[in-house]
Amino acid sequence: MRPRIGVLALQGDFAEHIQMLDMIGIDSIEVRKVQQLSEIDGLIIPGGESTTIVKLLHMFDFVDDLKSHVESGMALWGTCAGMIVIARELADPYPTPLNLIDIGVARNYFGRQVDSFEAELNINGIEGDPMRAVFIRAPIVQNTGENIETLATVPATDDHPEQAVAVKSGRVLATSFHPELTQDTRLHSLFVELAEDARLDENRVNAKRRLTEETASTV
Amino acid sequence: MATSTNGARGAQRWKEMSKPEVGDWRVKGGLAQMLKGGVIMDVVTPDQAKIAEDAGAVSVMALERVPSDIRRDGGVARMSDPDLISGIIDAVSIPVMAKARIGHFVEAQILEALGVDYCDESEVLTPADNAYHIDKWQYKMPYVCGARNIGEALRRIGEGAAMIRTKGEAGTGDIVHAVTHARQILADIRAIQNAPTEELMSMARDFQAPYELVVEVARTGKLPVVNFAAGGIATPADAALLMQIGVEGVFVGSGIFKSSNPAKMADAIVRATTHFNDPDMLAEISRGLGDAMPGIEASKIPEAEQLQTRGW
Numbered sequence: 001m002r003p004r005i006g007v008l009a010l011q012g013d014f015a016e017h018i019q020m021l022d023m024i025g026i027d028s029i030e031v032r033k034v035q036q037l038s039e040i041d042g043l044i045i046p047g048g049e050s051t052t053i054v055k056l057l058h059m060f061d062f063v064d065d066l067k068s069h070v071e072s073g074m075a076l077w078g079t080c081a082g083m084i085v086i087a088r089e090l091a092d093p094y095p096t097p098l099n100l101i102d103i104g105v106a107r108n109y110f111g112r113q114v115d116s117f118e119a120e121l122n123i124n125g126i127e128g129d130p131m132r133a134v135f136i137r138a139p140i141v142q143n144t145g146e147n148i149e150t151l152a153t154v155p156a157t158d159d160h161p162e163q164a165v166a167v168k169s170g171r172v173l174a175t176s177f178h179p180e181l182t183q184d185t186r187l188h189s190l191f192v193e194l195a196e197d198a199r200l201d202e203n204r205v206n207a208k209r210r211l212t213e214e215t216a217s218t219v
Numbered sequence: 220m221a222t223s224t225n226g227a228r229g230a231q232r233w234k235e236m237s238k239p240e241v242g243d244w245r246v247k248g249g250l251a252q253m254l255k256g257g258v259i260m261d262v263v264t265p266d267q268a269k270i271a272e273d274a275g276a277v278s279v280m281a282l283e284r285v286p287s288d289i290r291r292d293g294g295v296a297r298m299s300d301p302d303l304i305s306g307i308i309d310a311v312s313i314p315v316m317a318k319a320r321i322g323h324f325v326e327a328q329i330l331e332a333l334g335v336d337y338c339d340e341s342e343v344l345t346p347a348d349n350a351y352h353i354d355k356w357q358y359k360m361p362y363v364c365g366a367r368n369i370g371e372a373l374r375r376i377g378e379g380a381a382m383i384r385t386k387g388e389a390g391t392g393d394i395v396h397a398v399t400h401a402r403q404i405l406a407d408i409r410a411i412q413n414a415p416t417e418e419l420m421s422m423a424r425d426f427q428a429p430y431e432l433v434v435e436v437a438r439t440g441k442l443p444v445v446n447f448a449a450g451g452i453a454t455p456a457d458a459a460l461l462m463q464i465g466v467e468g469v470f471v472g473s474g475i476f477k478s479s480n481p482a483k484m485a486d487a488i489v490r491a492t493t494h495f496n497d498p499d500m501l502a503e504i505s506r507g508l509g510d511a512m513p514g515i516e517a518s519k520i521p522e523a524e525q526l527q528t529r530g531w
Contacts, residue, residue: 010493011277013252032494047253049313055275056493081253094312113314113336114359116246136249137314181249
C-alpha cells in the first residue's frame with residue numbers, strides 16, 4: 001500500500017508532477033473536483049499562474065475543504081505558483097492566498113520572465129549533490145512564522161539579501177522553484193514520505209471520515 | 220532570515236558559478252509549461268487587461284487592435300505603441316505577451332527592452348520579411364509562433380521558439396482552421412512516432428523540418444515545446460473542442476472583447492478550458508453568455524486575404 005497522491009489539475013504544469021511521481025513508482029490522480037480530496041493522502045499544487053489558480057479554487061469551491069483537509073493532516077506541497085497559493089500573506093496586492101502555511105511570500109521576486117534563471121541548490125533533508133533549481137518568475141519566502149523549517153536559501157547577491165526558497169512545516173512543503181521541470185525526483189520522494197506519514201496517521205483517518213460525511217451531507 | 224549551514228554551503232557554490240543562467244532554454248520553455256491548461260486573452264487597454272486577469276486568464280496579449288479590427292481596417296499592422304504595452308504591464312500581475320511582425324527583429328528587440336514576458340512573432344501583423352523569420356535564439360525573451368503543420372512548428376522551434384500555437388484564421392470567430400491545424404500537427408506527430416527510425420530522415424526532408432527535432436518527436440511523441448490553439452476561438456465549447464483534440468491551452472483573440480458580455484465570456488472560457496472533458500459542466504458554463512463575436516465564415520475569405528499563409 002502506497003500513499004495516494006493528487007495533483008491539482010485546474011491549471012499549470014500538473015502533467016509534469018504526475019510524470020515525476022510515475023518515475024518513482026507512484027500512481028497519482030488529477031484533482032479537478034473538491035470531492036477528490038477525500039481520496040488522497042497528499043496534494044501537490046503545481047506551477048502555473050497563481051492569480052488564475054486561486055481564482056479557480058474559489059470558482060470550483062475548493063477553499064474551505066482544502067483547509068479542513070490540511071488541518072486534519074493531509075500532506076500538501078506548493079511549487080512556485082503553488083507556494084504563493086498556500087502562503088499566509090503576500091507582499092503583493094493580488095491574489096489573496098489561502099493561508100495553509102505560516103509564511104509571507106513576495107511574487108516575481110527576481111523580476112520578469114527575462115530575469116528567470118537556473119541555479120544549484122543545497123536542500124536540507126536531500127542527500128547527495130545539490131539540486132538544479134529552475135526559477136521562473138519565481139516567488140521567495142520573505143518571512144516565516146514559528147514552526148517553519150527553512151530547507152534551502154538563495155544566498156545574498158548585489159541585488160537581494162539571502163532568501164528562503166524551500167520551507168517545511170509539519171506535512172506542508174513549499175518551494176519557489178520547479179523540481180518537476182528536471183529529472184531529479186528527490187523532492188518528490190520526500191513529499192511521498194510526508195504523504196505516507198499522513199496515510200498512517202490514525203487521527204487523520206478519523207477526522208477525514210467526519211469530513212467526508214459532512215461533504216456528502218452538504219452536497 | 221535564519222541561515223542554515225546548508226544555505227552557507229549553497230552560497231559558496233553559488234559564488235563559484237560565474238552567474239546563474241538567465242534566459243536559457245528550460246527557463247524559456249518553462250514559462251509556457253506554467254501557462255498550460257490556461258487561456259491567453261488579447262487586450263487593447265489596461266482596463267481590458269484587468270477584466271482578463273479577474274476572469275482567470277493566465278496571460279494577456281497586449282495589442283492596439285484585436286485581429287477582427289485589423290482585418291476590417293486593412294492597412295499595415297505593426298507592433299503596438301510601447302506606451303500601450305507598458306500600461307498593460309503595469310496594470311496586471313500575470314505575464315504579458317506582445318506581437319512583433321514576422322522577421323522584424325528590431326520590433327522584437329524593443330519588446331524585450333520593454334520587459335515583455337513572451338513575444339508572438341505573429342502572422343496577424345503584416346510581415347516585415349518574406350523570406351526569414353527572427354533568429355529567436357538571440358533573445359532572453361521567449362517566443363511563441365504560429366504553425367499549421369509539424370514542419371512549420373519544428374522550423375520555428377529550430378529558430379528558438381519556446382511555444383507553438385496553431386495559426387487558425389485569426390479575427391474570424393470561425394474555429395475550422397484552428398481545428399484543421401491542430402489535427403494536422405497531431406497527425407504528423409503520430410506519423411513520425413509510428414515510423415521506423417530509418418524513415419525519419421526522409422520525413423524530415425518532406426516536412427522541411429530539422430532532423431534532430433524530428434528524432435526528438437519520434438522519441439517523445441509530442442512537440443518539444445508547449446502547444447496551444449489559436450485563431451477563431453469564440454465560445455467555451457470552441458476552447459473545450461481544441462483541448463479535447465489535444466492542445467495544452469488556448470489563445471482567445473477577438474472572441475472575448477467582441478462578444479456582448481466580455482467579462483462573462485472570459486470567465487466561461489476559462490472554466491471550460493479547465494473542465495474541457497466534462498459535458499455537464501460545459502453545459503452549465505455555456506448558459507446565458509449573450510452573443511459571441513459576430514464572426515466571418517473563414518471559407519468566404521479569399522486566399523490573398525488569409526493571415527495563415529503569412530510566414531512559411
